[in-house]
Amino acid sequence: MQRWTSKPLRFHHDPRAPIKGAALELIGVDQRVPSFTANVYLNNPKVPEDAGTEGRGYAATFAFFGHGEDCWGDEGHCELPDAVSPFDQRAESTFQPANVTVPITDALTQLAQDEQVRVTILAWPVGTNGSSDEPLRFDELMLVTYS
Amino acid sequence: MTVVARVQPRAVRAVLKHRKAAHKLTDAEVKRLRETIKAALKISDNRGYQYYAGWHGVPFEWCWHHHPLFLPWHRAYLYFFELSLQRIDPEVTLPWWDWTALDDVPKPFRTGALASAPIKPFTSVRRSNWPDRTFRTPGENPRVPPLPYRNLYEEAMEAPSFTSFNERITEAHDLVHVWTGGTMSDPAWAAYDPLFWSHHCMVDRAWRIWQHHHPGALPPAFYLDQPLRPRAITVRQVLDVKQLGYDYAQSAATVPGTA
Numbered sequence: 555m556q557r558w559t560s561k562p563l564r565f566h567h568d569p570r571a572p573i574k575g576a577a578l579e580l581i582g583v584d585q586r587v588p589s590f591t592a593n594v595y596l597n598n599p600k601v602p603e604d605a606g607t608e609g610r611g612y613a614a615t616f617a618f619f620g621h622g623e624d625c626w627g628d629e630g631h632c633e634l635p636d637a638v639s640p641f642d643q644r645a646e647s648t649f650q651p652a653n654v655t656v657p658i659t660d661a662l663t664q665l666a667q668d669e670q671v672r673v674t675i676l677a678w679p680v681g682t683n684g685s686s687d688e689p690l691r692f693d694e695l696m697l698v699t700y701s
Numbered sequence: 702m703t704v705v706a707r708v709q710p711r712a713v714r715a716v717l718k719h720r721k722a723a724h725k726l727t728d729a730e731v732k733r734l735r736e737t738i739k740a741a742l743k744i745s746d747n748r749g750y751q752y753y754a755g756w757h758g759v760p761f762e763w764c765w766h767h768h769p770l771f772l773p774w775h776r777a778y779l780y781f782f783e784l785s786l787q788r789i790d791p792e793v794t795l796p797w798w799d800w801t802a803l804d805d806v807p808k809p810f811r812t813g814a815l816a817s818a819p820i821k822p823f824t825s826v827r828r829s830n831w832p833d834r835t836f837r838t839p840g841e842n843p844r845v846p847p848l849p850y851r852n853l854y855e856e857a858m859e860a861p862s863f864t865s866f867n868e869r870i871t872e873a874h875d876l877v878h879v880w881t882g883g884t885m886s887d888p889a890w891a892a893y894d895p896l897f898w899s900h901h902c903m904v905d906r907a908w909r910i911w912q913h914h915h916p917g918a919l920p921p922a923f924y925l926d927q928p929l930r931p932r933a934i935t936v937r938q939v940l941d942v943k944q945l946g947y948d949y950a951q952s953a954a955t956v957p958g959t960a
Contacts, residue, residue, distance in 0.1 A: 585766065589879055589886045589887060591844045591845050616872060616876070617879040619891075621888055648765055648768075653868075656872075680842060682882065683889065
């Protein structure tokens with residue numbers, strides 16, 4: 555099981571224009587990971603592993619259909635290739651990092667007065683294409699809200 | 702002087718084929734699909750089941766996920782695979798798995814040739830750790846929410862743009878793969894499972910219905926003229942399912958006309 559907690563993310567709360575939508579955007583998610591499932595919690599970094607959807611601050615569950623951590627090809631097969639020349643017009647790699655959007659509207663609106671939130675993600679590999687303890691790898695987490 | 706005479710293309714009466722809900726197929730339709738899949742599995746060249754299954758994962762890896770080409774690529778994939786089946790039986794169509802209503806794998810996919818298929822990739826080598834057959838563990842992972850995923854579908858339907866719809870339906874798509882478990886949860890082997898095609902028909906159907914309610918909402922312009930490998934068909938060419946010869950119907954019935 556992987557536990558990851560963000561630094562505080564600030565958001566704007568305006569009672570005259572209440573939040574009608576909120577989402578976490580995981581940016582640059584590595585696709586060369588095992589398929590996994592994950593739970594998202596807000597302001598509860600020590601949420602127990604077995605808290606499930608009843609845990610305090612529960613916001614969402616999502617899954618990721620990952621390519622797998624064990625490359626079946628020869629050496630270098632799953633590396634992200636650079637263009638070999640300025641004239642290289644081949645399509646980009648299907649393994650390029652992805653962005654994943656996780657809606658958290660209901661959970662965030664309950665914390666709207668706080669105007670900042672820490673996000674904790676617990677992730678478990680499904681177990682069929684790798685068992686890495688850290689299946690979730692990404693560059694940035696963005697919190698977006700809409701009124 | 703040489704005169705080249707060009708014969709007019711023969712007029713063909715084009716009748717759309719309707720993909721139907723898997724759980725509503727008649728016994729005869731299930732039998733037809735099962736027999737066609739079995740026949741496709743017996744073809745060992747690039748018209749057969751193993752060849753098309755290999756487009757998605759091992760060995761070709763032409764699929765796109767978590768990407769703007771996710772929906773167009775899989776629509777084209779279903780189109781070419783369905784044509785390969787219709788070469789065997791012109792009346793067969795791919796059914797859709799309604800995971801917004803069902804809490805389990807559709808019944809036709811629980812037995813026989815639709816329950817599991819051999820895995821024989823088009824490669825010159827075979828790794829010792831590769832599975833020989835597809836298998837599933839539906840609903841066994843307690844951390845994956847149980848089916849049906851009606852709410853995720855409805856949230857996707859409310860998406861205001863293609864990009865947003867693509868993100869939201871991907872969320873449901875990934876969950877269904879992981880809920881099904883086994884080789885279906887691994888992109889390398891998922892398409893070898895006959896259930897894969899019905900899962901993606903449902904995703905494709907969702908896109909088609911969303912398109913119906915959002916006429917003119919297109920994938921990003923940058924992608925419209927991109928070919929969907931390995932074929933030359935472009936994103937723009939797969940936007941209208943009726944141009945691909947199929948549609949989705951809750952039911953479809955015909956009666957003889959005056960002829």
